[in-house]
Amino acid sequence: MSTQAKPLSYMEKLSNEVFAYRPSEPTAPDSPKIIIIASWTNALDSHIAKYVDKHKELYPTSQLVLVKSYNKNFFDPKVLAESVKPAVPVIRASFPDATSSTAEPGIMIHLFSNGGSSNISSLYDVYAATAQEGEDPWLPPHVTVFDSAPGAQRLTNTAAFFKSTVPKSYRWVFMPLVYFVAAAWQFTKVLGLTKDWLAFWGSTHNTAEGKREREIRRTYIYSEEDELIDYKDLEAQAAEAEKLGFDIYLEKFDGSLHVAHARKDEARYWSAVQKTWSGFEQSTYIGLENGSLPNPFINSKPKISWQMSEWWRSKRD
Template identity: 25%
Template sequence: MDPDPSPAHFAGDAASNDEPTVILIFGWLGAKMPTLRKYSDAYRKLYPSSAQIVIQADSLRYWKLGSARDRAVLPAVQTLKEMGLFSATLGSPPPRILFHVMSNGGVMSLCDMATVLRKLKIQPAPGSKCAIVFDSTPTPTTYTITIRAFTAGMRGWLRKLLTAGALTVVLFLTFVIRTILRRPRPFTRELTGLNDPALLPWTSKATPRLYLYSTADAIVPASAVEEHAAHARMAGFPVEMVNFGRSAHVSHARDYPEKYWDAVGAFWAEATKA
């Protein structure tokens, strides 16, 4: 199935008993569908009968209002509804859902979806299983991290310099406006929400999570990921971690494909043990 130009792309058939019913892939800010399709293809090899939903996050998402963010994830939410994941279906097994969240942009999309789902007051089927993979995330947003995130994929020092200059002005104005309006720092809500057992209709303190990260990541420090994982453990979540050492931001699957997908496969197998 060719990728849809909209933020969400769906593909798949009915899953077998040991595979996810659906895999939701949340891309990083500005990630193009051809790039995200590589993750989709890898998942297709692991779980050929699982449905997939790919959610893109455009580069302006960071500054969008909540209503605009909600609209961006509505196609994915509608697909979940059409799959029958919002309630128990007579004769159907409980759903098994795998979330794959990449960078802070992916976290933002995940939390936007959580906001929309919370408004719907969904009662999922008893016995639903869910697991979350965090790739190169999360970290609190700082000036340095934001500049690096928006310029990492750019070529040419002049383009990076001009972009950094423009972003500096925008970030300063955003800071002033938030201070006047007494709004919380960007990404505060998302960071807090990730360790809420009721983040999604299918999550609880029993929902396992896998952190895939790297010491060499220049955008999301390994220490930030490890700190968030430690807080998750203290909150009662089952936590697994894999440090890829030298790979760059959201490049772990590219640089260490076997290690990366072996970790994901083993994690899902453990997460869905009866």
Template identity: 30%
Template sequence: MAAAKKAPAIPGFTALSEQIFVHRPDLSDGKSVPADDPDVVMVYGWGDCLPKHVAKYADGFRELYPHSKQIVVLSPISRAMFSDLKDRSQWMTPIIDEIFPAGPHAPDAPKKILAHTMSNTGAIFYTSMINAYQDRYHEPFPHQLLSMDSTPGSTDFHWANLQRWSRAMALGTAGWFPWPFVVTQTIWAMALSINGLYESLIGREHAGAWGRKAANNEKYETKSARKLYLYSKEDDLIGYEDIEIHAAEAAKLGWQMDLEIFEGSGHVGHMRAHAVQYWKAIQDSWKRAIAEPGPEASS
């Protein structure tokens, strides 16, 4: 039997799997925990992001909410694209085991959860997790805020999207190969095309397409959770129009939401370029989420 792949290290975190890491804060110092802070913050990194990069977001959340348990998820693009929903959901079950060891209605179960997803790949693994939760407990995932950075984009299979997807995959793997970037992107475009044809032949829905719909499906996403869209018009991998279409669909279905647009920053580059605006948008949306729960949409 092959040995399990060793998880990379993230300082201050314990590996639950090769993808999933947890930081359990020390609450034994006797200091009071702010009543409005999240019990759990979940951070789903963008496709093929390095642990040290997604850790910067965990650091930012820890500055805002130092007493919150943190879950960090790495998001390999190949694992997201070339797998089925059953496998993706199974990979996410350690999160459910960690957050709800005695079930979601146990006295010590977390009451306030903030989920933060980045790019379509991070969103794919988040929606795989809420599918695993639904399969186990037969109810939508309980949380107060879903924050979406540079996602969700269009999942229609056409030339413009193929260029975007293959470029995203090439960005994550270009360092593996000695040839020019355009060659790597072409190889990924061919692989994605073959995979798309295969999925069509076997009747399997594209991971991104399923995830985009699940994020606006009250079977998986509780209506009491607020949504926050963080995006820019300069994003060259995710079209801002696609994000705004998803937000409009969510509003029509009854979700409360906030839209925060950034000037000049690229794909998942908003925090680096506009740190103050970025963290304020999350903090403000969280305050609204816990102060104004309910099904009525706003923007």
């Protein structure tokens, strides 16, 4: 009796967080050389596989790089940097002449929630900081799909995040504690004792060095019903991106939950992903209405890139 293969068993484990799939045949001309899938925090392999397997089906000759996210890595920049580092050699090996300018993307980035946002944000820094003499410090030309990201730290979203970590049968017992912890965390941010890392990571997708020059286009997939990501925060980040000259498209679902938009309408979801790669006819931005939330991304520009660079150089030397 044959046993069913485990999810993602065809991928090579490069570290606890990074996995790679390298097909034997060369990349088709109309496909990405590499697809980077940055999963949401603590996602199960069976759930991640639904997206990785679909990319493998749509682009069978593309290399796949999976970067997982875990709670333990979330708010420590150095730990995040270490976790994404194994992805860098895979990318560089596929783009030895990345310094040449081109309008055609070679990479598709598909990130999910704040966990995926944090890892890709860290990848910008690590890719630059580990560049040897003569190597390009910027990611090669790419497109980006944002699924349920980016967000910002707010009381309701923080409470929803902590609630999601509690088993459903116990939530009614722990909800007072959940809201107390969420309120305390929010209070430390208001006092300036902690950083709004969610907004910081979101801002780097607009302001990281080389991002504007190398990102060809991007799509945001989201909904108003997402409890973990306030859609107004996402649209505010998209508005900032548009002002900076990014080519954006907003794919707003109705009624779908956090990282569950593909479950709501699979055909529409993957059509949006494929159009991000092949190109959409025109960018669409849904303007913010009066009275919307303040934009948390405008003043969250990255300030640690040089620190990360110095840290990586000390590690390398």
